[in-house]
Amino acid sequence: MVQVLSPVGLPEKQPQVWHALKIADAIALLETDSDQGLSSSQVKQKLVKFGTNELTAKKSKAWWLKFLLQFNQPLLIILLCAGLVKALSGSLVNAGVIWGVNTTNAIIGFVQESKAEGAFAKRA
Numbered sequence: 001m002v003q004v005l006s007p008v009g010l011p012e013k014q015p016q017v018w019h020a021l022k023i024a025d026a027i028a029l030l031e032t033d034s035d036q037g038l039s040s041s042q043v044k045q046k047l048v049k050f051g052t053n054e055l056t057a058k059k060s061k062a063w064w065l066k067f068l069l070q071f072n073q074p075l076l077i078i079l080l081c082a083g084l085v086k087a088l089s090g091s092l093v094n095a096g097v098i099w100g101v102n103t104t105n106a107i108i109g110f111v112q113e114s115k116a117e118g119a120f121a122k123r124a
Contacts, residue, residue, distance in 0.1 A: 070106035
């Protein structure tokens with residue numbers, strides 16, 4: 001059996017490395033039978049102890065906040081500042097191109113994030 005040891009905490013408090021265990025060791029640790037699985041009483045006990053195997057969704061942010069958070073990246077902030085410098089120096093076309101690319105990037109990120117959240121909501 002593989003034990004995970006660290007300088008902090010006792011070995012029995014460390015998480016199991018399930019993928020490194022032999023099948024028989026994993027079955028023994030789970031206190032189950034490889035042919036029958038868990039009994040109904042074991043299932044009830046594990047439900048009480050661990051709860052159901054479900055993902056919980058967080059409260060969603062407002063759409064406009066999600067869009068603004070797309071700009072919260074260091075490179076995009078630098079590019080927005082570069083666009084401001086270009087605008088102040090009189091190169092409005094260059095500033096518009098920089099801002100347009102940033103805005104397009106934010107729109108694409110916003111749409112992808114919205115689709116991912118929608119897919120997650122359908123599965124949950």
